[in-house]
Amino acid sequence: MLLKEYAYCPRYAFLRLRLQLPYATESMEAARRLPDPLANLDAGGWEVRRSVRVASRRLGLWGVADALLVRGRLVKAVEAKALTPVSRRALRGRLRHVLAQAVAYGLCAEEALRLTLQGVVVVGSGGAVEERVTPALRAYVEALAAGLRRAAEGEDPGPRRGPRCWSCAFRELCWAAPRL
Numbered sequence: 001m002l003l004k005e006y007a008y009c010p011r012y013a014f015l016r017l018r019l020q021l022p023y024a025t026e027s028m029e030a031a032r033r034l035p036d037p038l039a040n041l042d043a044g045g046w047e048v049r050r051s052v053r054v055a056s057r058r059l060g061l062w063g064v065a066d067a068l069l070v071r072g073r074l075v076k077a078v079e080a081k082a083l084t085p086v087s088r089r090a091l092r093g094r095l096r097h098v099l100a101q102a103v104a105y106g107l108c109a110e111e112a113l114r115l116t117l118q119g120v121v122v123v124g125s126g127g128a129v130e131e132r133v134t135p136a137l138r139a140y141v142e143a144l145a146a147g148l149r150r151a152a153e154g155e156d157p158g159p160r161r162g163p164r165c166w167s168c169a170f171r172e173l174c175w176a177a178p179r180l
Contacts, residue, residue: 001063003141004101006148010157015170017152037082037123038067046071054108059145065105066123068113075115076130077106079122086124091131098122103133103141 006013041048046069055062067078079102084095091099102120110117121130131137151157165171 001061001101001104003061003104003144003148004097006151007097007100007144009162009165009168010147010151011174012168012170013148014151014157015174018154037080037125038078041067041078041121041123041128043069046076052109054105054112056108056111058111059104059107059142060149061104061108061145063105063108065109068109069121070113070115073115074118075106075109075113076118077102077109077120079105079120081122081124084124085126086122086129088129088131091122091129095122099131099137100141100144102131103137104145106133107138107141 002013002016005016038048038050049068049070050066052065052068053062054065054068065077066080069076069078079098081095081098084098086095086098099120099122102122106117106120109115117133119130119132121128147157165174168174
């Protein structure tokens with residue numbers, strides 16, 4: 001699911017789709033070499049389901065959730081970011097793209113499993129943060145999904161130059177060719 005990348009920078013996701021690059025990022029590969037960040041997850045009486053394939057026809061999204069917590073008719077999506085320190089403040093700011101990804105997996109699980117999404121849990125290097133999924137957060141993720149669909153269909157989201165560009169693998173290409 002490229003939704004996290006689209007939330008971070010629409011141009012980055014567009015270029016990944018357009019250039020058909022492998023999905024595994026350097027940080028994903030590095031995280032695979034670390035101890036399992038979900039090994040000590042305190043589920044608090046919730047059933048833990050690991051590596052669950054989920055999809056939403058309505059949103060046009062699919063992927064594998066790191067974990068789902070299920071209790072009765074309720075579900076929480078769990079997103080692991082082993083290398084990233086997370087906090088509520090960070091998830092509402094610089095890590096909003098990570099929160100968007102967790103919510104997207106939750107919305108996919110809600111539709112695929114016919115459960116009610118209660119919240120999301122993001123597990124980082126310093127512990128876990130649980131967030132409620134508000135109507136505004138749902139609408140934000142739905143808007144991102146619509147934009148990602150347009151990018152997948154070939155619509156160029158336009159040039160981007162900002163503080164996140166300095167570390168982007170596509171910086172030179174993106175700046176040199178603002179429209180592909």
